[in-house]
Amino acid sequence: MKKHLAFFLAMLMLLGLLCGCKGATGKNTSAGMKDNSITVGIAQDLDNSLDPYKMTAAGTREVMFNIFEGLVKPDKDGNFVCAVASDYSVSSDGLVYTFILRSGVVFHNGAKVTAEDVMYSFKTCASTSVTAALVEALSAVDAYEVTATQFSIVLKEPNPDFLSYVCNVSIVPKDYHDQDTAPVGTGPFKFQSRRVLDNFVIVRNDDYYGQKAHLSKVTYRILEDNTALFTALNSGSLDLVAHLTIDQTKNLTNGYRVAEGTMNLVQAIYLNHDVKPFDDVRVRQALCYAVDVDAMLKLTSGGHGTAVGSSMYPAFGKYFDESLANAYPHDIAKAKQLLAEAGYPNGFSFTIKVPSNYQPHVDCATVLVEQLKAAGIDAKIQLVDWSTWLSDVYKGRNFEATITGFDSSTLNASGMLARWETGNGKNMINYSNADYDAAYRAARATADDAQQTQYYKQCLAILSQDAANVYLQDLVDFVATHPKLKGYEFYPLYVMDMSLLYWDK
Amino acid sequence: MKKYNGFLLCGGILTAAMLLFILLGCFWTPYDTTAMDPNAMEQSPSWQHLMGTDKFGRDILSRVMEGAASSLFIALCVVAIGCFFGLIIGALCGYYGGIADAILTRVCDSITAFPSFLLALVIISVAGPGTYNIIFALGILFIPSFARIVRTEYVTCRDLNYIQSARLMGAGDLRIMVAHILPNTLTVLLSALTIGFNNAILSEASMSFLGLGVQPPTPSLGYMLNESRSSINSTPWYMLFVGATIVLLVLGFSLLGEGLQRQAQED
Numbered sequence: 048m049k050k051h052l053a054f055f056l057a058m059l060m061l062l063g064l065l066c067g068c069k070g071a072t073g074k075n076t077s078a079g080m081k082d083n084s085i086t087v088g089i090a091q092d093l094d095n096s097l098d099p100y101k102m103t104a105a106g107t108r109e110v111m112f113n114i115f116e117g118l119v120k121p122d123k124d125g126n127f128v129c130a131v132a133s134d135y136s137v138s139s140d141g142l143v144y145t146f147i148l149r150s151g152v153v154f155h156n157g158a159k160v161t162a163e164d165v166m167y168s169f170k171t172c173a174s175t176s177v178t179a180a181l182v183e184a185l186s187a188v189d190a191y192e193v194t195a196t197q198f199s200i201v202l203k204e205p206n207p208d209f210l211s212y213v214c215n216v217s218i219v220p221k222d223y224h225d226q227d228t229a230p231v232g233t234g235p236f237k238f239q240s241r242r243v244l245d246n247f248v249i250v251r252n253d254d255y256y257g258q259k260a261h262l263s264k265v266t267y268r269i270l271e272d273n274t275a276l277f278t279a280l281n282s283g284s285l286d287l288v289a290h291l292t293i294d295q296t297k298n299l300t301n302g303y304r305v306a307e308g309t310m311n312l313v314q315a316i317y318l319n320h321d322v323k324p325f326d327d328v329r330v331r332q333a334l335c336y337a338v339d340v341d342a343m344l345k346l347t348s349g350g351h352g353t354a355v356g357s358s359m360y361p362a363f364g365k366y367f368d369e370s371l372a373n374a375y376p377h378d379i380a381k382a383k384q385l386l387a388e389a390g391y392p393n394g395f396s397f398t399i400k401v402p403s404n405y406q407p408h409v410d411c412a413t414v415l416v417e418q419l420k421a422a423g424i425d426a427k428i429q430l431v432d433w434s435t436w437l438s439d440v441y442k443g444r445n446f447e448a449t450i451t452g453f454d455s456s457t458l459n460a461s462g463m464l465a466r467w468e469t470g471n472g473k474n475m476i477n478y479s480n481a482d483y484d485a486a487y488r489a490a491r492a493t494a495d496d497a498q499q500t501q502y503y504k505q506c507l508a509i510l511s512q513d514a515a516n517v518y519l520q521d522l523v524d525f526v527a528t529h530p531k532l533k534g535y536e537f538y539p540l541y542v543m544d545m546s547l548l549y550w551d552k
Numbered sequence: 553m554k555k556y557n558g559f560l561l562c563g564g565i566l567t568a569a570m571l572l573f574i575l576l577g578c579f580w581t582p583y584d585t586t587a588m589d590p591n592a593m594e595q596s597p598s599w600q601h602l603m604g605t606d607k608f609g610r611d612i613l614s615r616v617m618e619g620a621a622s623s624l625f626i627a628l629c630v631v632a633i634g635c636f637f638g639l640i641i642g643a644l645c646g647y648y649g650g651i652a653d654a655i656l657t658r659v660c661d662s663i664t665a666f667p668s669f670l671l672a673l674v675i676i677s678v679a680g681p682g683t684y685n686i687i688f689a690l691g692i693l694f695i696p697s698f699a700r701i702v703r704t705e706y707v708t709c710r711d712l713n714y715i716q717s718a719r720l721m722g723a724g725d726l727r728i729m730v731a732h733i734l735p736n737t738l739t740v741l742l743s744a745l746t747i748g749f750n751n752a753i754l755s756e757a758s759m760s761f762l763g764l765g766v767q768p769p770t771p772s773l774g775y776m777l778n779e780s781r782s783s784i785n786s787t788p789w790y791m792l793f794v795g796a797t798i799v800l801l802v803l804g805f806s807l808l809g810e811g812l813q814r815q816a817q818e819d
Contacts, residue, residue, distance in 0.1 A: 274781065294607065298785035345590045346608050403763045406782070413769045414608065417588050430681065430763040 084264035099217035115217035141205030205494030261549035308537030331514035351523035362539035394423030560811025566804035577617025633691030638698020646706025660696035746809025
């Protein structure tokens with residue numbers, strides 16, 4: 048009897064296995080198509096607070112982009128388009144920004160957006176925002192002028208980047224105090240529910256003033272384990288997952304479409320300038336010559352990704368200088384010569400701390416070690432987990448070299464460049480260069496856009512000449528979507544715009 | 553007539569073959585283990601690359617050879633540390649007894665009370681990852697199991713008649729412990745060694761799998777297994793070969809240990 052039972056159970060398991068296999072492939076309909084909803088997989092939970100001024104993680108901003116809006120908001124080309132404001136103008140001296148408030152905009156809780164709310168938003172943001180650059184920009188505001196339909200900002204000094212900060216001030220209802228747990232904004236989606244470490248649900252805002260979202264509901268599922276996320280995607284229980292690696296796209300067997308964009312960040316080997324021998328510019332230049340970025344791209348991401356050469360990524364077309372990417376062609380002889388001049392004819396050794404949860408960084412570090420060997424430099428990898436990296440490397444600055452990516456949270460050049468100013472709190476590499484400081488300050492002080500661009504470009508050139516870091520690339524970003532889910536657009540920001548997606552039935 | 557001991561034979565042959573393979577890897581590998589080749593990425597097994605290549609175009613066979621060697625080295629060191637200190641502690645505790653014995657036995661018990669892996673993780677997070685730290689962390693964890701086995705043997709032996717006689721003949725404690733009791737523990741110790749060795753290999757692989765053991769690009773079986781996980785569909789042979797190497801290594805020693813134990817029971 049027992050034997051029969053065992054046999055029966057074994058057969059049942061086999062059958063289950065076969066069914067499982069069948070279910071995993073060749074499925075062309077998603078459960079979400081019926082009720083016009085999608086399920087998105089994300090690799091990390093959102094910040095504890097959902098308050099738009101307290102968000103720190105890029106992964107949180109990526110989601111909340113669908114809920115909150117500023118007076119203006121970025122579009123997929125990086126331009127600022129009107130959102131809560133229907134029009135805006137800037138005075139000729141660059142000091143007064145006047146926004147006409149759009150009529151008929153309502154918050155997700157049903158209240159009408161008034162000029163009072165806008166003023167409240169700017170003041171609250173200026174006093175509570177955790178984004179230092181934003182607080183700094185708003186501190187230069189001399190006065191706010193409010194009428195029933197108009198909102199003006201008077202600046203103490205002109206700031207050509209100001210609009211990019213306005214776009215970061217989410218408009219929230221006045222005297223609403225539950226933003227931490229039940230966020231209320233004006234965006235195309237509204238918050239529905241959240242389960243910590245499990246899911247985050249947003250639904251369509253049917254009272255949206257502009258083009259309403261196509262989908263009625265978006266569920267974000269949080270799967271912190273990379274393998275679990277990928278398995279869920281491949282089995283078809285997720286409709287969209289972004290930030291996949293090339294390995295993962297190669298292993299995707301369920302017929303999903305894979306779109307390719309860039310992550311909009313600058314990946315580099317960041318060197319601690321307070322540590323010998325990286326205080327010597329010749330050593331840093333030698334490293335740049337020893338690293339073959341093209342070969343690295345070929346080995347780590349099948350040639351995808353864009354070499355950057357300085358602290359700016361290509362989406363910033365205005366500032367990005369392609370020629371800097373070729374400033375240090377692969378040249379081992381030159382690297383050895385520079386090392387000899389610096390007093391290291393036999394090379395030297397150093398440890399590179401790599402955040403182990405980011406496979407692209409680990410891969411690049413692995414290739415790096417191999418490439419540096421040819422120049423006689425002995426690099427050792429030390430894998431550290433993300434929280435250790437943040438406390439030890441980023442905040443504690445206790446490292447020789449590390450590999451990571453920096454993005455611009457404010458969609459402007461200073462978001463990328465402010466950190467390299469001498470003494471800046473985010474200057475993790477302890478970079479200090481008088482020329483750079485001068486150029487950066489000149490850029491900040493200029494009202495003229497063309498001139499400012501010139502100064503920023505100068506900053507980038509200095510970073511390159513000085514070999515501040517070994518600049519690598521803007522990483523490739525793969526997004527897998529269900530074959531019938533259309534409309535995904537890449538932004539020059541780290542966001543996913545859910546309002547453009549639709550089911551093509 | 554003696555019974556034919558299949559375990560000993562299979563285990564012996566398998567272990568010898570693996571050791572030969574690893575020993576060869578110490579002196580010669582088909583390719584440089586860290587050399588990358590952009591023109592030979594993710595190749596399936598062929599005559600040029602018997603086990604294929606990984607995503608950087610590195611020869612998997614070469615890496616498996618060196619990775620197995622470093623795993624073996626770590627496991628040997630770990631077992632050596634565990635056995636050496638376990639033997640000393642176990643012998644002293646078992647022979648003399650008393651308060652010191654009670655305390656040390658409780659300490660060993662409390663170490664075993666924690667999941668050994670968790671304890672190793674704690675030690676690594678304090679000392680930092682790396683080959684020698686792994687040896688140190690796992691070595692400490694392997695002491696109690698050896699100590700306990702040795703202690704039991706000494707406790708049973710110390711009051712036996714022949715030991716009493718030796719003592720009456722004026723033999724010193726050290727002489728009794730080493731010359732008279734130690735040989736009696738060897739059978740148990742031998743099987744404990746093979747089991748401990750297997751555990752050491754698996755623990756090292758697990759630690760490296762989590763990125764806490766041998767640091768890349770130095771090959772190690774655990775880290776390679778982790779690497780191969782992301783490409784299980786596009787390069788399934790990678791995981792297969794690395795996994796098979798671990799299995800064969802552990803299986804060989806298991807059979808050998810089992811065989812030795814059976815042999816001892818028959819004698």
